[in-house]
Amino acid sequence: MSAPGATSEKSNLFAQPKAVYAVAFACVVSFMGIGLVDPILPALSSQLDATPSQVTLLFTSYLVVTAVAMLGTNWVSSRLGAKKTLITGLAIIVVFAALAGLSDSVGGIVGFRAGWGLGNALFIATSLAVIVASASGGFAGAIVLYEAALGLGIAAGPLVGGLLGSISWRGPFFGVSALMAVALVATVVLLDPTPKPVRPTPLSAPLKALRHRGLLTMALTALLYNWGFFTMLGYAPFPMELSAIQLGFVFFGWGLLVALFSVVGAPRLQARFGTARSLYGALGLFAVILLLIGLFTDTRWVLVACVVAAGIPIGINNTLTTQAVMLVSPVERPVASAAYGFVRFLGGGLAPFAAGKLVEAFDVHVPFLLGAVTVVLAVGVLATGHRMLEQADAGLDEDGHPAGEHGGPEDVAGEVADEFGGAPAAIDGEVEAELTRRR
Known part of the structure; x- marks a missing residue:
């Protein structure tokens, strides 16, 4: 995330090595995959004679496999090296996205989306480290670039899905496969070979990391929040009763707000109110929006307006929770x-399928009302770590002492450099000044 007032990182944002652009482009396409299927969910349900709960398994298989695979991504990347891990993940996505497009059954698509999730986990776990290690403009500039790619992908995914889905429900799958193939070639050609880390990561490292209270608090908060988020993302297209292209534009508007408030809104709110209070506000607003969706699910204009507006709290929350995890965790980034990722993607993966089953058992209002409750619970869980977040904002550890090993951008750069076997990355002077200001 860009620090307030850090102008040099922004000015250097587009003056990047070709390798950074190659990985950033792949990031855009990868994040497109999250919302790509949204506009075609109703079409899949009607054309393949499947219930909405069966169709929502496209989210469940993708995200649950991504969650479980996250536990092994560091083990793999620390043995293969970053470039080979990226290439492996991209190749898996290319193959399974194409196979999903060739499938003639919902079960087949769900299975191939699971394979897609495996490739996605390998890619997203490595791409940020590669961008941080390769980008010019320091750590903060690299994070802004990564967030920009994330926001663009989230915004473009539903629109591309709607445009291609208006031709055929197979179109979005083939589109992602083709774009990822381009990203794969660009990564192979433009990204220099990366050496393996000096110290391979144990397979048990992520689960052991969850013993730390701060990381567990943020992960459980994200799990509850993602339950509400993916309930909306995975099931809201059905009661809207819109065409694929219309759904594409609705979620494109949502994605634009996600991108805007991720990169611009979140840093400003954090600078003024701090991480904890900004997250309380974002989560509270999202809970209200889900409540309105649950109460007015049958009123199309309210449903559409609420889904688009949800991009505001989601953008704020995505950036600040990710940064908070990095601030409070005592383990390597x-x-x-x-x-x-393991904990939060589990919530996101199970929620859409549960929403379909709740509609079948009760009515269309229930899953959104439950989503509002889970987001309120997320606020409660987050509040147990309020002091921890305030200390992290001030550059202090849990005991109130200056953060050392993992206290700032220079430490992250050192970790990334160590991961790739190189010297510590250069840190821009304004990033250091901002770090000093916060401490």
């Missing part, structure tokens, strides 16, 4: 990211 890749390990913390894997542990956090």
Whole structure:
């Protein structure tokens, strides 16, 4: 995340090595996969004679496999090296996205989405470290670039899915496969070989990391929040009763707000109110939006307006929770990211399928009302770590002492450099100044 007032990182954002652009492009396409299937969910349900709960398994298989695979991504990347791990993940996505497009049954698509999730886990676990290690402009500039790629992918995914889905429900799958193939070639050609880390990561490292209270608090908060988030993302398209292209534009508007408030809104709120209070506000607003969706599910314009507006709290929350995980965790960043991803993706994966079953058992309002409750519970869990987050904002550890080993951008850069076997990455002067200001 960009620090407030850090202008040099922004000015250097686009003056990057070709390898950074190759990985950033792959990030855009990878994050497109999250919302890509949203516009075609109703079409899949009607054309393949499947119930909504069966169709939502496209989210469940993808995200649950991603969650479980996150536990092993550091073990793999620390033995193969970053470039080979990226290439492996991209190749898996290319193959399984194409196979999903060739499938003639919901069961087949669900299975191939699971394979897609495995490739996605390998890719997303490594891409940020590669960008941080390769980008110019320091750590903060690299994070802004990564967040920009994430936001663009989330915004473009539903629109591309709607445009291609208006031709055929197979279109979005073939589209991702083709774009990822381009990203694969670019990564192979433009990214220099990366040496293996000096110290391979144990397979048990992410689960052991969850013993730390701060990381576990943030992970459980994210699990509850993601239950509400993916309930909306995975089931809201059905009661809207719109065409694929119309759904694409609705979620494109949502994605634009996610991108805007991830990169611009979240840093400003954090600078003014701090991480904890900004997250309380974002989660509280999202709970209200889910409550409105649950109460007015049958009123299309309210449903559409609420889904688009949800991009505001989701963008804020995505950036600040990810940063908070890095701030409060005492373990290496890749390990913390894997542990956090494992827990939060489990919530995201189970929620859409549960929503379909709740609609079948009760009515269409229930899953969204339950989502609002889980987000309120997320606020409660987060509140147990309020002091921890305030200390992290101030650059202090849990005991109130200056953070040492994992206290700032220079430490992250050193970790990334160590992961790739090189010297510590250069840190921009303004990033150091911002770190000093926060401490």
